[in-house]
Amino acid sequence: MKSQLSNCIACKLAEYGAIAKEDCDTYAYGINLLLSALLHIATTVFIGFVFQMLPECIFFYGSFAVLRRFVGGYHAGSPVRCYILSCLVIIAVLLAVKYINPEWMIPVDTLILFLCGIVILWLAPVEDANKPLDDEEIQHYKRTGRIIWLIETAAAVTLMAVGLKNLALSMCLSQAVLAGMLASGKLKNMHRLAKAE
Template identity: 30%
Template sequence: MLKKVSNWVVKVLLKGGLLSPEDYEIYLYGVETALLQSIHILTMLVVGFCLDAKLETLTFIVFYSIIRIYAGGFHATTKLCCYFISWIMISSAILIVKLLPISIMPTFSIGIYSLSLIIVFVLSPVGNKNKPLDLLEIHHYKTIVRKLLLAELFISVFVYFASVRIFCVISISLAFVALMLILGTVQNSKSHKPSVSITFFHNKPAD
């Protein structure tokens, strides 16, 4: 279904003279990726609204996606699997924040944030076989991730004193990025083709 819609969009743009026919496959991949990412975001927003956690959901999406785009990590083998991973992540994040006693939330949040920060700092970027990068690109994305982590750290300090609950969401989002990097590393080792690639929820450098 997604591919059919992507095909239709690209063909309409081609007929309108907005795209070059020679780069059809590139445009098709780009449109399909954009649609998939939109579905992921929409799903997360719906889940957040249903659980009455609008601010928490928006916080998770922003902080998770910004790092994930450049850090990469686990690559789902199917779009359906990718979709369910996004659904599970946001649901888990919101439920943890809602159910975790406020008395232990600061300790919990600082603990997982610190551990996740180290993992993401050391492992990123982790990619997949779809779009490998050369050494210069790896260095480039590593530098971006570390700068983003530094910026996020400063923001998180202020957020912690303003709202421990929102800081907890940021910590969980970083924990999921770390988890995706670990799973991505394992995935690459099993395929015997370690690589770094590029997307959003599932890969850029390395859905």
């Protein structure tokens, strides 16, 4: 449905002379990516409102999306599966934040940051079969991912220190989800390579 809408918008832009007709496919692809991002953001905000945990939702999604861009990891087979999986992950994270005993939060946060930090720093970036990386890109993504991880970890520790435990846990859980996605993506790539041999 989004792809049809994207194609329609691109065709209208070409019709009005805003873009060249031969560039329709490229613009349709870009518009589709934009619509997907907006749908994910709108859904995240909606789930946050439903659970009455909008700040936690925003902190989780923001820290997840920024770091995910550079560390990679598992990708669902289709946009629909990706969307459903994203919704389920956000709901699971909010439930975890809601029901973890506040007295356990600092030890849980610390353990998550330590263990997931090892996984993220060791595995990242994990490329996708549809977007292989060359050596230069791997080094760029690795370096940038580590810097972003360090900033987000420092932010989570700061939030813990000032007593904003729910927000800190939301950021820590974004790293836990990413660590899981990196491990899953690595296993998926190894399985794919083994099948190809």
